[in-house]
Amino acid sequence: MNAERDADSRSRGRRRTVDESVVLDVGLLQTEGLLKPGSSGSLSQLLGLGPSAGLAYAISGADLQLTYTVDTEGASRSIQTMIRLLTTPAYFGGVRYWLTCPLDSSGRKLARLYLPPGAGTFGCRACLNLVYKSSLERKRQYTPINWLRR
Ligand SMILES: [Zn+2]
Numbered sequence: 214m215n216a217e218r219d220a221d222s223r224s225r226g227r228r229r230t231v232d233e234s235v236v237l238d239v240g241l242l243q244t245e246g247l248l249k250p251g252s253s254g255s256l257s258q259l260l261g262l263g264p265s266a267g268l269a270y271a272i273s274g275a276d277l278q279l280t281y282t283v284d285t286e287g288a289s290r291s292i293q294t295m296i297r298l299l300t301t302p303a304y305f306g307g308v309r310y311w312l313t314c315p316l317d318s319s320g321r322k323l324a325r326l327y328l329p330p331g332a333g334t335f336g337c338r339a340c341l342n343l344v345y346k347s348s349l350e351r352k353r354q355y356t357p358i359n360w361l362r363r
Contacts, residue, residue: 227308229329232346235260235268235361237326237335239298239312248298248310249274266361272298279311283361284329294334295324316340328361 237260242248245259253271256279262268268281277296282289296314299322300308311322314337326335327343 227330228324228342228344228347230331231327231338231343234327234329234343235262235335237312237328239310239324242277243310248277262361268361278333281328281361283328283333285333290333292334296335314340 230305237256239248241259242256246252247254247256247259247270250272254269256268256270257266259270266281268273268279270280271278273295275298277298279294279296281294282291284290296315296333297313297320299313299320301311301322303309312326313323314319314323314326316336317340321337323337326337327341328335328342329343332341
């Protein structure tokens with residue numbers, strides 16, 4: 214995981230935003246029934262990446278395993294990230310799932326993780342130093358996600 218941190222620190226400059234990131238929302242995954250033991254498949258369509266993006270997942274024990282290829286610094290890298298899943302009792306029975314950040318060891322329960330361009334791996338807003346675009350500029354602009362490839 215240290216290699217990912219190095220890659221992250223190399224791509225400084227303009228602060229990256231939540232808006233241009235791939236957003237992994239655990240509530241969406243749970244709603245779609247993707248967190249069942251042994252479940253696996255593609256998240257590309259669910260996360261709005263289009264059919265050509267390759268973002269595969271598998272539930273392995275208490276971990277969510279993600280496999281994807283990113284373009285960083287002009288080169289394609291295949292990434293495999295293990296994200297520990299936590300659960301808490303849900304108000305109406307069953308459990309509620311949470312993500313933990315693979316870049317820190319805080320074990321904080323998170324609803325979302327982000328994959329901004331150039332980062333190389335999913336992480337929490339704090340680790341990736343992400344801001345909301347609206348806090349940088351008022352104009353909202355769609356940024357196509359074209360750096361996540363098969
Ligand atoms: Zn983090």
